[in-house]
Amino acid sequence: MDRVTQLLSQMTLHQKIGQLVQYNANLFIRTSADITGPQAQLGLSNEDLAVSSSVLNFSCAKEVIAIQDAHLRDDPLKIPMVFMMDVIHGYRTIYPIPLGLACSFDPQLAEDCSVMAAKEASADGVQVTFTPMVDYVRDARWGRVMETAGEEPIVTSAMAKAQIKGFQGENMADPERLATCVKHYAGYGGAEAGRDYNLVELSMRELREYYLPAYKACIDAGAPLLMPSFNSLNGVPSVANSLLMKQILKDEWNFDGVVISDYNAIGELLSHGIAADAKEAAKLAFENGCDIEMCSSTYFHHIPQLLEEGAITMEQLDAAVARVLRLKEKLGLFEDPYHGADPEKAEKLFLCPEHRQVVRRAAAESAVLLKNEQVLPFPKDTKTVAVIGPFATEHGIKGFWSCQGRDEDTTTVAQGVENLLGADRVLTARGCGCLWDDTDISGIQEAVELAKKADRVILCLGEPQNYSGEGNCRTDLKLPGVQELLAQQVIAANANTVAVVFGGRPLDLSGLDAVAPAILYMWFPGTEGGNAAADLIFGLRNPCGKLTMSFPRSVGQCPIYYNHPNTGRPHWTAEYKHRGYASDYIDCATLPLYSFGHGLSYTTFEYSDLSVSSQELAENGTIQVRVQVKNTGDRAGKEVVQLYSRDPVASVVRPVQQLVDFRKISLEPGESQWVEFTVTEQMLRFWNMQDQHMTEPGEIRFMVGYADHFLLTQSINRI
Ligand code: GLC
Numbered sequence: 001m002d003r004v005t006q007l008l009s010q011m012t013l014h015q016k017i018g019q020l021v022q023y024n025a026n027l028f029i030r031t032s033a034d035i036t037g038p039q040a041q042l043g044l045s046n047e048d049l050a051v052s053s054s055v056l057n058f059s060c061a062k063e064v065i066a067i068q069d070a071h072l073r074d075d076p077l078k079i080p081m082v083f084m085m086d087v088i089h090g091y092r093t094i095y096p097i098p099l100g101l102a103c104s105f106d107p108q109l110a111e112d113c114s115v116m117a118a119k120e121a122s123a124d125g126v127q128v129t130f131t132p133m134v135d136y137v138r139d140a141r142w143g144r145v146m147e148t149a150g151e152e153p154i155v156t157s158a159m160a161k162a163q164i165k166g167f168q169g170e171n172m173a174d175p176e177r178l179a180t181c182v183k184h185y186a187g188y189g190g191a192e193a194g195r196d197y198n199l200v201e202l203s204m205r206e207l208r209e210y211y212l213p214a215y216k217a218c219i220d221a222g223a224p225l226l227m228p229s230f231n232s233l234n235g236v237p238s239v240a241n242s243l244l245m246k247q248i249l250k251d252e253w254n255f256d257g258v259v260i261s262d263y264n265a266i267g268e269l270l271s272h273g274i275a276a277d278a279k280e281a282a283k284l285a286f287e288n289g290c291d292i293e294m295c296s297s298t299y300f301h302h303i304p305q306l307l308e309e310g311a312i313t314m315e316q317l318d319a320a321v322a323r324v325l326r327l328k329e330k331l332g333l334f335e336d337p338y339h340g341a342d343p344e345k346a347e348k349l350f351l352c353p354e355h356r357q358v359v360r361r362a363a364a365e366s367a368v369l370l371k372n373e374q375v376l377p378f379p380k381d382t383k384t385v386a387v388i389g390p391f392a393t394e395h396g397i398k399g400f401w402s403c404q405g406r407d408e409d410t411t412t413v414a415q416g417v418e419n420l421l422g423a424d425r426v427l428t429a430r431g432c433g434c435l436w437d438d439t440d441i442s443g444i445q446e447a448v449e450l451a452k453k454a455d456r457v458i459l460c461l462g463e464p465q466n467y468s469g470e471g472n473c474r475t476d477l478k479l480p481g482v483q484e485l486l487a488q489q490v491i492a493a494n495a496n497t498v499a500v501v502f503g504g505r506p507l508d509l510s511g512l513d514a515v516a517p518a519i520l521y522m523w524f525p526g527t528e529g530g531n532a533a534a535d536l537i538f539g540l541r542n543p544c545g546k547l548t549m550s551f552p553r554s555v556g557q558c559p560i561y562y563n564h565p566n567t568g569r570p571h572w573t574a575e576y577k578h579r580g581y582a583s584d585y586i587d588c589a590t591l592p593l594y595s596f597g598h599g600l601s602y603t604t605f606e607y608s609d610l611s612v613s614s615q616e617l618a619e620n621g622t623i624q625v626r627v628q629v630k631n632t633g634d635r636a637g638k639e640v641v642q643l644y645s646r647d648p649v650a651s652v653v654r655p656v657q658q659l660v661d662f663r664k665i666s667l668e669p670g671e672s673q674w675v676e677f678t679v680t681e682q683m684l685r686f687w688n689m690q691d692q693h694m695t696e697p698g699e700i701r702f703m704v705g706y707a708d709h710f711l712l713t714q715s716i717n718r719i
Helices: 003-010 013-018 038-042 046-051 061-074 098-102 107-123 143-147 153-168 204-211 213-220 242-252 268-272 278-287 298-308 314-330 343-349 353-366 413-421 444-453 483-493 529-537
Strands: 021-024 054-056 082-085 179-185 225-228 368-372 385-388 426-429 456-462 497-502 518-523 605-612 622-631 637-646 658-667 672-680 698-706 709-718
Touching (some): 013 046, 013 298, 013 314, 082 314, 098 143, 098 153, 107 153, 107 343, 107 353, 153 213, 153 658, 179 213, 298 314, 413 426, 413 456, 426 444, 622 637
Parallel strands (some): 021 054, 054 082, 179 225, 385 456
Antiparallel strands (some): 637 658, 637 698, 698 709
8 A cells, every 4th residue: 555545544533634735834833832823813722733745935954944843743654744835036045036037938948947946945945936927917016027027928838848847856855946936827917007905807719818828737747746826717617617627627638736726716706706605615626626725724624514415525534645655755755754854954055156156147138129220239447337226236127026025135237247347336326216106306416416426327227126026016107116217318318328127018119219328127026137138238248138018118018918919000110100090099099119039138139031941831740941030230138039820810810920939049250050840730720610729721931030030931831
């Protein structure tokens, strides 16, 4: 009899339910018999806690070991607890927010970052991370856009699979690895009006075409946990949504891992108005396959009665408990309940030179050079540089979901420039604030004077890191406060200015774009952000990031995305010229300010000879598409070669452009390289009105370049 079967035969009902709950650690650090704090409202008894077997968002090797020791001492069955945490873009050494890292178009880099984060987190007692988050998103107003990889499922899937590989490795029992949890299933990024937790209404076609693929990719890549999302999808919250939880997740995808609710998401079924009481909430969640209840107490309080009433069976309960126990087995917790937790090792790893190097490279490769009119790179012998703006000396550039990262560990832009040039060549001024109600302009004049004195200016602007992330949505995407006014006056004083912008989302930079000759978007770059910015500004590194999400000209364009249909009255313009009776606006151009796939380099690349291996592609067939790329500039550079397709006529409207594949290459000055893509017919399939995934006979076009800006096109025939 295997261990899981053996344990199930010995466990009481209460012990079984204890495997299906997760609470914050303050409950388990029992300094007294009384339970205080928010969990008191959960009505949990000490007996409940004694069998509770999973801990949320707690780590610190010494404490984790103490909690695990106390638990195992008291548990007659010696079933280890499992410790889970949001290690989203670094544990203590922080790399760019996921939306930034995606712009590197470098899955290997994402894997390297995840390996580093897993080492730090596992040493400090974490065993499972609630990563990757693969929600598909088209609306920059939504705060959690910073956690996503943007508006293209192919990029999201590639980056997520790399994270799973990096975090889990070949064996998640490895003391330097973590188990992963794909989230938030499903459609969370489609929240109406970009307002977090708001309803999501999607057709099956939209759901299958854009919102579901990345979750499936993660399950196929071996993510052993999945977290349903808070939102209602087409009227039913995900954790109680049988279409998502049964028909797709279990029947179509055969997911046999652990499903863990989001924080109190089962309790929220009452707020949604789907459950009349906690017992009904427990029933809905459990019967839809939610194994672990996070931070609500409906399972403890109502599963016994639901069993008595026959609403759920002991067989179903045992199956859920078995899934959790098997996860613990996969993690090797029965052999090593600490999973490599080691206080001394953790301290040595935190912020060590190797880890700083990884995140510095990631910060540089995630940055996107949006504009550069002969301003960058600055010469390294620049005599005096003014670093101006609310982010000039701001440590808060590590991002919202930065786990155990600390602002004080983060290098500011001013420090990065000083590290490169020496403090005597760097002047700083704040100029103004960065909060949405910062109207004080009294600091602008001092900044202008400094700009006049300096040879070059680095203008550091942005939105605060807590203006994005969970629950932090905006109705206005502009630079908060009077930053645009600061930019206008500083740039008027010194044209040799680069605007370095920090943000957790695509911001509306139309005002800045109108005055700034150069714009470098850093996202929230993490611990080494300031050094990475200096590396890029002074040319030690050549920018190579490409946008994975469209930048709107105005919040009024949201949701705006590259893979849009043509409409019956197309009018896709970069310049505002309202046509009337067309799909456009009275007061704004229709194309984004910066398109998906856009990003400049300090060198230039030339594309030529786009060719296909055949003019015809049959069902289940394969075709080779290749293009030659040449570095026509005077410095080495990396280029993300992007292959798009268009299906101009089909049984449903198709996007005017759709990424098929991408390849990141490095070229020395003057060097050429053939880039070859293997395109299968399956890669070009779409979902039709009959819920079928297929292609249809007819023309298919291939394009290279980036969204809205193609350089070469080739057509073939799907026969
Ligand atoms: C949060 C988030 C989820 C996170 C969980 C645990 O509310 O929605 O992404 O993993 O709670 O912290």
